[in-house]
Amino acid sequence: MDLGLAGKVAIVAASSKGLGFACAASLAREGASVVMCSRNAAAITAAAEAVGREAVAAENGGSAFGMVADVTDAGDVQRLVDETLRRHGRIDILICNAGGPPAGIFETLDDQAFADALNLNLMSTLRLCRAVVPQMRAQGGGSIVNITSISVKQPIDGLILSNTARAGVIGLAKSMANELGKYNIRVNNVGPGPTRTERILSLARQRAAMLGITEDEAISRDWQGIPLGRLGEPEEFANVVTFLASPAASYVTGATIQVDGGMYKGIM
Numbered sequence: 001m002d003l004g005l006a007g008k009v010a011i012v013a014a015s016s017k018g019l020g021f022a023c024a025a026s027l028a029r030e031g032a033s034v035v036m037c038s039r040n041a042a043a044i045t046a047a048a049e050a051v052g053r054e055a056v057a058a059e060n061g062g063s064a065f066g067m068v069a070d071v072t073d074a075g076d077v078q079r080l081v082d083e084t085l086r087r088h089g090r091i092d093i094l095i096c097n098a099g100g101p102p103a104g105i106f107e108t109l110d111d112q113a114f115a116d117a118l119n120l121n122l123m124s125t126l127r128l129c130r131a132v133v134p135q136m137r138a139q140g141g142g143s144i145v146n147i148t149s150i151s152v153k154q155p156i157d158g159l160i161l162s163n164t165a166r167a168g169v170i171g172l173a174k175s176m177a178n179e180l181g182k183y184n185i186r187v188n189n190v191g192p193g194p195t196r197t198e199r200i201l202s203l204a205r206q207r208a209a210m211l212g213i214t215e216d217e218a219i220s221r222d223w224q225g226i227p228l229g230r231l232g233e234p235e236e237f238a239n240v241v242t243f244l245a246s247p248a249a250s251y252v253t254g255a256t257i258q259v260d261g262g263m264y265k266g267i268m
């Protein structure tokens with residue numbers, strides 16, 4: 001299937017590694033011009049070079065550019081959008097992403113911890129969307145995909161900050177899909193289950209230390225009970241994001257799709 005991504009311009013936030021990186025690489029291989037960001041200059045430069053090499057090898061006309069921007073900083077978000085417009089003159093796709101908040105439980109986390117998590121995962125999404133929607137509207141459409149978590153369907157024990165902030169993203173996205181459909185702007189969410197990235201490996205290390213088990217045991221607990229019986233790979237997640245972002249998904253909006261190997265056990 002031709003996804004129709006050649007010549008499209010995409011912003012992929014928080015993309016020096018992990019899920020964001022895999023999404024940037026996938027979009028660039030399909031022919032999109034991708035602007036990537038993260039907080040670390042060396043990391044995002046190296047990541048954009050790697051994505052750029054993959055785009056050249058794919059010979060679909062894709063490219064990548066990386067810049068430093070912290071998605072929790074409104075000024076940085078605006079710079080990211082301004083730089084994309086300066087380079088490419090349009091924005092067809094926005095992939096909202098950020099790091100994950102720390103682990104913790106209700107009785108030990110204070111107001112500041114919740115405020116920080118909301119700023120990291122909810123407010124960053126809101127600000128990124130607010131900065132690109134006028135451009136998408138003026139262009140006659142666009143596609144926004146939010147990277148959330150399987151926790152929006154099934155909260156994860158010990159990650160109450162993430163469980164709380166990401167539910168807000170779904171409410172925001174569903175309302176935006178309703179309000180912006182008339183401008184041909186689509187808004188969807190993709191929720192990863194346990195996927196092999198630095199984040200999942202570092203959470204496993206923390207759990208291993210807490211529970212006195214090995215890192216491998218902690219990782220295998222992540223996928224126990226998952227019908228496909230393994231962690232997901234970032235590329236498997238990126239394939240779904242790339243489809244939703246693309247014109248091939250032109251009648252899909254307001255959807256939340258899990259990429260979790262069957263971990264979520266509800267019917268819908």
Ligand SMILES: NC(=O)c1ccc[n+]([C@@H]2O[C@H](COP(=O)([O-])OP(=O)(O)OC[C@H]3O[C@@H](n4cnc5c(N)ncnc54)[C@H](OP(=O)(O)O)[C@@H]3O)[C@@H](O)[C@H]2O)c1
Nearest residue numbers: 014016017018019038039040070071099100194195197199
């Ligand atoms: N992997 C999973 O199994 C899984 C499951 C459910 C949900 N998630 C969620 O999906 C998202 C991505 O996860 P991941 O596993 O890919 O994480 P990761 O491997 O830790 O990568 C996070 C990326 O985000 C960047 N980043 C972090 N904070 C940022 C900020 N404030 N501004 C700009 N860039 C920032 C990091 O680069 P810098 O450090 O250079 O900024 C890095 O490129 C997270 O929110 C995570 O909680 C992941």
